[in-house]
């Protein structure tokens with residue numbers, strides 16, 4: 582289906598060029614940019630600072646929104662999962678995770694995912710398609726509007742994590758473009774320091790990412806310190822095994838600037854990768870690659886019926902952390918959020934379940 586240009590995915594310069602083409606002055610392009618991103622309008626008709634004739638022209642030529650929200654689920658812990666659809670019918674999921682001091686939105690970079698991580702439900706969808714820059718941004722706008730009302734003030738800072746559906750580094754250009762647009766101070770103004778991008782280990786893109794001037798924080802999903810197990814857990818390891826991945830990680834670490842965060846994510850699977858020896862091997866691996874600044878984010882596995890794994894016991898999670906720390910590796914435990922509504926890490930699979938708590942009608 583031919584789609585009219587989705588202006589939410591246009592950079593400011595692109596909007597200005599488009600407006601020049603249709604005989605409109607630059608300041609009108611700036612007004613539309615502010616309307617779409619600063620006031621989070623999802624329809625040109627809401628932009629009452631534009632003349633009616635221009636709104637009509639824009640309605641004919643372009644679109645201000647393309648995603649529709651099918652369902653929204655709210656967890657007992659306040660997490661909200663949004664199941665959206667693209668204009669051509671593909672699922673997209675975003676998760677709002679509130680805490681007292683800040684809001685975090687976990688967004689998708691692809692519909693589905695081509696990687697086959699064995700502990701992840703999204704893998705079961707396969708890759709449906711890459712999301713456009715506009716679709717990536719619109720997820721954030723939809724979530725903020727749902728939580729705070731259209732254009733409503735966001736009282737806490739908004740942090741973003743590219744950890745929803747998809748492997749962000751396989752949709753690199755659109756992702757980076759979306760992040761650039763979102764960092765504009767007349768728009769959403771979410772600066773790169775508030776964003777974390779997580780990759781399963783697309784090595785060439787880690788090198789490319791390291792060269793970026795303004796870049797978000799990086800997280801690399803590791804989940805095992807030995808190739809045999811990682812091949813099974815994260816088959817992308819067969820393409821770029823651990824020594825290649827950690828060499829890229831080291832190259833990236835050398836470019837780290839003040840204030841930037843760099844983490845390895847380690848999903849703890851009970852009886853699979855959570856023994857004392859696994860923790861020691863992990864610490865040794867980091868030392869071998871001289872990775873001194875990276876921190877480990879321990880993620881107790883989020884179970885789902887279709888997955889053959891169970892989470893590690895809370896005692897073992899704690900022990901794993903203590904072993905790492907005793908070997909001079911900083912480690913944190915991520916508290917699972919939204920497990921009851923299939924919103925937690927690795928659980929996004931466009932699940933529409935009647936027994937989930939659903940609030941319809943947005």
Ligand code: SF4
Nearest residue numbers: 694696698701704747
């Ligand atoms: S863990 Fe991430 S990269 Fe791996 S299959 Fe799931 S969504 Fe894709």
